[in-house]
Amino acid sequence: MSEALLVVAHGSHLNPRSSTPAQDHADAIRAAGAFAEVREAYWKEEPSFRNALRTVAADEVYVVPLFVSEGYFTEEVIPRELRLDFDVTDWGSDGTSADSVTLRPTDVDKTVHYCGPVGTHDAMTDVIVRRAETVTGDSAVGEGVGLAVVGHGTKRNENSAKAIQYHADRVRDRDRFAEVRALFMDEAPEVDDVTDHFESEDIVVVPLFVADGYHTQEDIPADMGIADDDGYAVPARLDGHDIWYAGAIGTEPLMADVILERAADAGADVDAEMRISRAPTAAADGD
Amino acid sequence: MSDADPTPVDALREAAADGVDFDGLTVARDADGFRFAVPDARYDGLSASELADAVDRHRPHVENWLFWHQHAPQRQAEWAFLRWVERADDLSVPERDARLRDADGITREWGQVAVTARAAEGGRRRYELRHVDDADADRSALTVHADPHEARRLRKTDDDGDYRPLSTAPTLPHGWVFVDLDPAAAVRAVDGLYPATVANWHREREGTLDVTHWHEAVSRQTGIYGVVETWDRGDGHDHVNWVAEACCDDSQCLKRREWEYDDETPLDVDGGDRRSPGSRPEADDNRTQSGDGGTGVFPCREPCSLVIAAARKWTRLEAEQSRTYEFDLTPSEKEQVEAIIDAVADGRAGEIRDADTGDDANRYRARYLRAKLFDDAGNLCGVPTDADE
Incomplete structure (x- = not known):
C-alpha cells in the first residue's frame, strides 16, 4: 500500500516566509527518502486544504499539522477543510496528547491518518x-x-x-x-x-x-x-x-524529524534510518 | 532504457494474452498465433519472430503503447494531462511521433506555462517547461532547473520580487526553464507552479468536479471569517458579482470560475459596456466573457482563501450606510478621480510615466489635485467624513 505524507500549515497571503518551514521540511523528508510522496497544503496558500488530498497519489495519507498547539486549526479548520468526519474526542487529548485518528475523507478514496500537531509531540x-x-x-x-x-x-x-x-x-x-x-x-x-x-x-x-x-x-x-x-x-x-x-x-531543520515522528507514531512505514537527524544531544541526555 | 525494462517486443508479447487496443494499435493472441493491426496494416497468424518484425515495421505505434502503459504515470489525472499535452486525442500516432521527434516538439499552454513534450529514446517523452513568453528564448538566457520541486518556490515571487499569494495570478515570473523532465516530474513541476490544477481539470473532464458555490463556501466559514455569511442576508447577489468582477477576472486570476452564487443562481458579471481606459483590448475581450468565469484552461471550484479574506473586509465595509456628501469638482477633476481608481484597479499606476501629465492618473496630477482639494486633515474638499467632526 503506497503511503504519502501531507504536511499542513497555515501559510500567509502577505508573508512569503510563512510557508518556508513547511517547504524546507518537506524537501528534507523527500531527500531522506522517508516517504516516496511528500506534499504540503495551506490554509492561506496553495494547494488549499480543500484541494490537497486530490493532489496525492498514495492510498494512505499521513496528515501532520505544522502547528504549535491543539486548538481551532487542528480540531476544527483542518479536519473540516480536508473533509474528514472528525470529532475532537477521537483524539482523547488533554490538550497536549493528541496522537492520531484514522478517517475516510469524503472527496477522495483514501485513508487519512490525521495526526496531532508537531508542537505537542515529545x-x-x-x-x-x-x-x-x-x-x-x-x-x-x-x-x-x-x-x-x-x-x-x-x-x-x-x-x-x-x-x-x-x-x-x-x-x-x-x-x-x-x-x-x-x-x-x-x-x-x-x-x-x-x-x-x-x-x-x-x-x-x-x-x-x-x-x-x-x-x-x-x-x-x-x-x-x-x-x-x-x-x-x-x-x-x-x-x-x-x-x-x-x-x-x-x-529548525530538526523539526522535519518531529513531522516524521508524528507519522511514524500513526503507523507510517518510516524507516528509522531514514529519519533526518536524531539530535545527538537528545540521545546524550537520555530522553 | 535500463536492463530491467522489457523490450517492446517482449512487453507486447506478454500483453497480447489479454489483448491490446490502444491509439490504433491492436494486438491479440489466438490459436493461429499473434494478430497485429495498426490503422494502415493488419497481420494475422504471426509467429513470435514475425511479431518482432511487425513491431519493427510499426515501431512508433508499439513504443507509444509502451510509453503510456510502462513509463507514463498511471494515475488517471496525470496520465490524462500528459496525453492532453501532446494532443493525443487529436493527432494520430505517426503524426505525434513525427512532431515529438521534431526539435520543436509539441507545446501546449497551461496558464502562463508552456509545456513541451519531445521524443526520447525508446518512444519515451521528455518535457520542458517555460513561461509562455520565453518560448523562443535561448536556453542559455534562462535559469535552468531540473528538480520539479523547485517550481513551488519559483512561483512565490513575480518579476519584481513581490510575493504572489495567488499562484494563478497572471504574474508568473519569467526567465526560467525546467528541462529534461520525465513524465511524473513534468506533472510535479506543473503542480508546483499551479497547485491542484491538474487534479481539478481532470475531475472536470470526467464530469466529477465538485464545485462549491459562494453561499455554501461562506456558510462553511468559522472564526474571523464567519462574519462573511452575514453578507448574504440582504436581497440579491450583486455583492458577489462585484467580488467576482474584482477578483476572478482573467486579468487577476487564470482559473476559470465555475462557482456561482448558489447552484440555482448564476452570477451575471458581464462588465457591462464599461471599458476601462488604458486596459488592453484582449483584457476587455476576456471581460465580456467573465460571465462564464474567464477563459482559463483549468477550473476554479470554489472561492479561494484570498476571496474569502477580501470578502471579510467587504462584509464589514458594506455594513455601512450610504451618506450624501457634496464635493465641488471640475468635470476634469471628476474624470481624474475615476481614472485614478481605474489605474489602481488595473495595476497600472506604477507604469505611468513621471512626465506624462496627459494621463489622468499621473502622479504629479494626483499630487496637484491633493494640494488643491484636501484640507490639512486629508479631507476631500474639506468635507469631513463624519458630519459631526
Missing part, C-alpha cells in the same frame, strides 16, 4: 534544546543559562499555553538549564519582562512559532526591548543580561 523538546544550541553556538549550552520558551498564548484557547508549558516542564526536568520559564505574548507571565524572570546572565529565548514573521521578528523583539534598526542583535544586551533570541523554532 520530540519538540529536543528541538527546543537544539535551537538553544544553535543560537548560542554551544552544543553543551545549559549550565548557568536560563531558557525561556515563548508562546503566543491566547485567552481563547487554553491549549495554546499548555503546549508551551508542557515543553518548558520537560526541558526543566532534564536539569540541563539553570532556569526554564514559559513566557507569553498575550498572557501572563509576559515576555515583555523577560529579564525579571531570570537570575542567569545568559538567557536563551526560543519562540514556539512555526514561521518567522511579524510576531517573531518584530513583536517579540520589541516587547522584550532588544529590537533595533536592523532587527535585533544576538546576543543582545538587556538589563545586565545577554539575550540569545532564537527566532521561530519552526525553521
Whole structure:
C-alpha cells in the first residue's frame, strides 16, 4: 500500500516566509527518502486544504499539522477543510496528547491518518534544546543559562499555553538549564519582562512559532526591548543580561524529524534510518 | 532504457494474452498465433519472430503503447494531462511521433506555462517547461532547473520580487526553464507552479468536479471569517458579482470560475459596456466573457482563501450606510478621480510615466489635485467624513 505524507500549515497571503518551514521540511523528508510522496497544503496558500488530498497519489495519507498547539486549526479548520468526519474526542487529548485518528475523507478514496500537531509531540523538546544550541553556538549550552520558551498564548484557547508549558516542564526536568520559564505574548507571565524572570546572565529565548514573521521578528523583539534598526542583535544586551533570541523554532531543520515522528507514531512505514537527524544531544541526555 | 525494462517486443508479447487496443494499435493472441493491426496494416497468424518484425515495421505505434502503459504515470489525472499535452486525442500516432521527434516538439499552454513534450529514446517523452513568453528564448538566457520541486518556490515571487499569494495570478515570473523532465516530474513541476490544477481539470473532464458555490463556501466559514455569511442576508447577489468582477477576472486570476452564487443562481458579471481606459483590448475581450468565469484552461471550484479574506473586509465595509456628501469638482477633476481608481484597479499606476501629465492618473496630477482639494486633515474638499467632526 503506497503511503504519502501531507504536511499542513497555515501559510500567509502577505508573508512569503510563512510557508518556508513547511517547504524546507518537506524537501528534507523527500531527500531522506522517508516517504516516496511528500506534499504540503495551506490554509492561506496553495494547494488549499480543500484541494490537497486530490493532489496525492498514495492510498494512505499521513496528515501532520505544522502547528504549535491543539486548538481551532487542528480540531476544527483542518479536519473540516480536508473533509474528514472528525470529532475532537477521537483524539482523547488533554490538550497536549493528541496522537492520531484514522478517517475516510469524503472527496477522495483514501485513508487519512490525521495526526496531532508537531508542537505537542515529545520530540519538540529536543528541538527546543537544539535551537538553544544553535543560537548560542554551544552544543553543551545549559549550565548557568536560563531558557525561556515563548508562546503566543491566547485567552481563547487554553491549549495554546499548555503546549508551551508542557515543553518548558520537560526541558526543566532534564536539569540541563539553570532556569526554564514559559513566557507569553498575550498572557501572563509576559515576555515583555523577560529579564525579571531570570537570575542567569545568559538567557536563551526560543519562540514556539512555526514561521518567522511579524510576531517573531518584530513583536517579540520589541516587547522584550532588544529590537533595533536592523532587527535585533544576538546576543543582545538587556538589563545586565545577554539575550540569545532564537527566532521561530519552526525553521529548525530538526523539526522535519518531529513531522516524521508524528507519522511514524500513526503507523507510517518510516524507516528509522531514514529519519533526518536524531539530535545527538537528545540521545546524550537520555530522553 | 535500463536492463530491467522489457523490450517492446517482449512487453507486447506478454500483453497480447489479454489483448491490446490502444491509439490504433491492436494486438491479440489466438490459436493461429499473434494478430497485429495498426490503422494502415493488419497481420494475422504471426509467429513470435514475425511479431518482432511487425513491431519493427510499426515501431512508433508499439513504443507509444509502451510509453503510456510502462513509463507514463498511471494515475488517471496525470496520465490524462500528459496525453492532453501532446494532443493525443487529436493527432494520430505517426503524426505525434513525427512532431515529438521534431526539435520543436509539441507545446501546449497551461496558464502562463508552456509545456513541451519531445521524443526520447525508446518512444519515451521528455518535457520542458517555460513561461509562455520565453518560448523562443535561448536556453542559455534562462535559469535552468531540473528538480520539479523547485517550481513551488519559483512561483512565490513575480518579476519584481513581490510575493504572489495567488499562484494563478497572471504574474508568473519569467526567465526560467525546467528541462529534461520525465513524465511524473513534468506533472510535479506543473503542480508546483499551479497547485491542484491538474487534479481539478481532470475531475472536470470526467464530469466529477465538485464545485462549491459562494453561499455554501461562506456558510462553511468559522472564526474571523464567519462574519462573511452575514453578507448574504440582504436581497440579491450583486455583492458577489462585484467580488467576482474584482477578483476572478482573467486579468487577476487564470482559473476559470465555475462557482456561482448558489447552484440555482448564476452570477451575471458581464462588465457591462464599461471599458476601462488604458486596459488592453484582449483584457476587455476576456471581460465580456467573465460571465462564464474567464477563459482559463483549468477550473476554479470554489472561492479561494484570498476571496474569502477580501470578502471579510467587504462584509464589514458594506455594513455601512450610504451618506450624501457634496464635493465641488471640475468635470476634469471628476474624470481624474475615476481614472485614478481605474489605474489602481488595473495595476497600472506604477507604469505611468513621471512626465506624462496627459494621463489622468499621473502622479504629479494626483499630487496637484491633493494640494488643491484636501484640507490639512486629508479631507476631500474639506468635507469631513463624519458630519459631526
